[in-house]
Amino acid sequence: MMLGLASMTAREIRAGLLAGEFSAIEIAREALERVEREDVRVRAFLEVSKKLALEAAARIDAAVAAGRILELGPLAGVPVAFKDNMNLVGTHTTCASKMLDGYASPYTATCVQRCLDAGCIPLGKLNMDEFAFGSSTESSAFGPTRNPWDLDRVPGGSSGGSAAAVAAGLSPLALGSDTGGSIRQPGSFCGVVAVKPTYGAVSRYGVVAFGSSLDQVGPLARTVEDAALALNVLAGHDERDCMSQDRRVDFTANLGEGVAGMRIGLVRSFMSAEGLSSEVRAKVEEAAAKLEAAGAKLEEVELPHVKAAMSAYYVLGPCEAYSNLSRFDAVRYGHRTPGCESLAEQYEASRAEGFGPEARRRIMLGCYLLSSGVYDRYYYRAQQIRTLITRDYAEAFGKVDCILAPVAPTTAFGIGEIGDPTEMYLADMFTTSINIAGNGGMSMPVGLGCESGLPVGVQLIAPAFRDENMLRVAAALEREYGAALVAPGFADERAGE
Ligand code: GLN
Numbered sequence: 369m370m371l372g373l374a375s376m377t378a379r380e381i382r383a384g385l386l387a388g389e390f391s392a393i394e395i396a397r398e399a400l401e402r403v404e405r406e407d408v409r410v411r412a413f414l415e416v417s418k419k420l421a422l423e424a425a426a427r428i429d430a431a432v433a434a435g436r437i438l439e440l441g442p443l444a445g446v447p448v449a450f451k452d453n454m455n456l457v458g459t460h461t462t463c464a465s466k467m468l469d470g471y472a473s474p475y476t477a478t479c480v481q482r483c484l485d486a487g488c489i490p491l492g493k494l495n496m497d498e499f500a501f502g503s504s505t506e507s508s509a510f511g512p513t514r515n516p517w518d519l520d521r522v523p524g525g526s527s528g529g530s531a532a533a534v535a536a537g538l539s540p541l542a543l544g545s546d547t548g549g550s551i552r553q554p555g556s557f558c559g560v561v562a563v564k565p566t567y568g569a570v571s572r573y574g575v576v577a578f579g580s581s582l583d584q585v586g587p588l589a590r591t592v593e594d595a596a597l598a599l600n601v602l603a604g605h606d607e608r609d610c611m612s613q614d615r616r617v618d619f620t621a622n623l624g625e626g627v628a629g630m631r632i633g634l635v636r637s638f639m640s641a642e643g644l645s646s647e648v649r650a651k652v653e654e655a656a657a658k659l660e661a662a663g664a665k666l667e668e669v670e671l672p673h674v675k676a677a678m679s680a681y682y683v684l685g686p687c688e689a690y691s692n693l694s695r696f697d698a699v700r701y702g703h704r705t706p707g708c709e710s711l712a713e714q715y716e717a718s719r720a721e722g723f724g725p726e727a728r729r730r731i732m733l734g735c736y737l738l739s740s741g742v743y744d745r746y747y748y749r750a751q752q753i754r755t756l757i758t759r760d761y762a763e764a765f766g767k768v769d770c771i772l773a774p775v776a777p778t779t780a781f782g783i784g785e786i787g788d789p790t791e792m793y794l795a796d797m798f799t800t801s802i803n804i805a806g807n808g809g810m811s812m813p814v815g816l817g818c819e820s821g822l823p824v825g826v827q828l829i830a831p832a833f834r835d836e837n838m839l840r841v842a843a844a845l846e847r848e849y850g851a852a853l854v855a856p857g858f859a860d861e862r863a864g865e
Pocket residue numbers: 500501502503525526545546547548549550551578685796
């Protein structure tokens with residue numbers, strides 16, 4: 369029997385399991401078969417964790433058979449796949465880098481463990497830009513992932529595998545990480561709901577660090593409710609991440625409330641930004657009009673210092689990356705070039721071989737920016753800008769409950785189309801300031817662009833630890849636009865799409 373998993377939401381899968389319509393083993397088998405059959409076109413997966421998936425499914429079925437239904441967690445029977453910078457015992461964690469090729473996860477990241485504890489079926493590990501540096505998943509040492517909506521285009525990045533897996537109906541849920549836009553931008557390019565919660569909402573323990581003060585884990589899904597269900601599982605304090613906060617909310621609680629009376633901000637400088645394509649601008653304006661018609665009050669807000677966000681991000685990000693990536697020294701971790709005569713030679717050769725061009729660029733940039741004499745001019749200033757941007761958002765959120773903005777300036781670009789790294793950095797022009805300030809942001813699909821015919825997401829930005837505000841607005845938009853679709857060419861037969 370075909371379950372038709374591709375078109376089912378996480379909530380529906382769990383409900384079907386509990387109602388006895390199908391077993392967890394049937395779910396796991398079908399999900400694994402789909403990945404095997406369909407992922408040759410997309411290449412979202414770096415590793416499929418077949419054994420773990422079947423074991424998890426058997427445990428769930430045993431609990432069902434024993435009548436221990438109440439013990440089943442909120443993700444019981446739900447396939448979930450993880451970005452390959454998240455450790456999961458029984459899989460490798462490569463960060464899509466030659467540096468960590470073959471590295472076996474020595475422990476399991478808290479975000480992954482929480483999904484396992486909630487009863488998920490772990491499908492495997494997903495492709496990404498090397499060490500999460502990038503916006504297209506092209507910098508993966510294992511080859512690019514393709515956008516399920518157009519296989520000649522990128523899925524975005526760095527969590528491109530996560531967005532593509534969900535868009536292709538390979539997994540109803542995936543986890544990604546976002547340092548400057550890496551959950552939201554691929555979410556927009558692939559037309560899925562993609563949430564970067566407030567910094568500190570989800571533990572970073574066991575996730576390979578890029579920029580520790582900016583990194584945040586979050587879910588990608590096809591419905592707002594599924595993303596909220598995942599957040600319920602993921603969020604909370606973890607004693608192994610001192611920045612993780614203990615704030616217990618039910619993220620699904622206010623999804624049905626609508627936006628009547630909510631104050632929604634539009635940022636003038638974003639809407640008039642050079643480089644913003646007219647089809648993306650049109651979608652943001654259309655979403656604003658729909659929210660206004662649904663009873664929200666639109667207001668313009670100023671974020672006077674966000675124009676410096678990109679400059680600050682490309683100082684702070686590389687500085688933190690430089691520090692974090694120093695552990696890959698071929699002694700304690702990582703690829704080692706054989707036959708070197710001295711330790712210095714081994715460092716140099718191993719790191720030159722193990723890291724790809726973008727990783728090397730970030731490391732060299734961070735090293736330079738933190739050197740004496742240079743530090744004051746760049747790093748120190750960037751930290752000052754960080755304070756100003758954080759204040760800008762705090763002030764704006766004195767006036768509005770949520771901000772509506774573009775996610776990325778364009779829809780998905782072609783594989784190989786952007787060769788210049790600084791041009792690639794522009795993909796994050798609307799997302800980095802949110803990581804700098806630390807508040808929550810998400811991409812919400814709002815249909816296809818009128819020129820490219822490709823998915824467009826709008827960004828919803830919430831005050832720190834008020835992620836439920838943006839989810840509520842997202843749910844209202846979902847009622848207007850309908851739930852995100854599985855990409856054409858990937859919907860399964862039963863759905864008849
Ligand atoms: N694309 C951005 C960068 O290259 C953001 C990456 C991320 O969020 N991990 O740094």
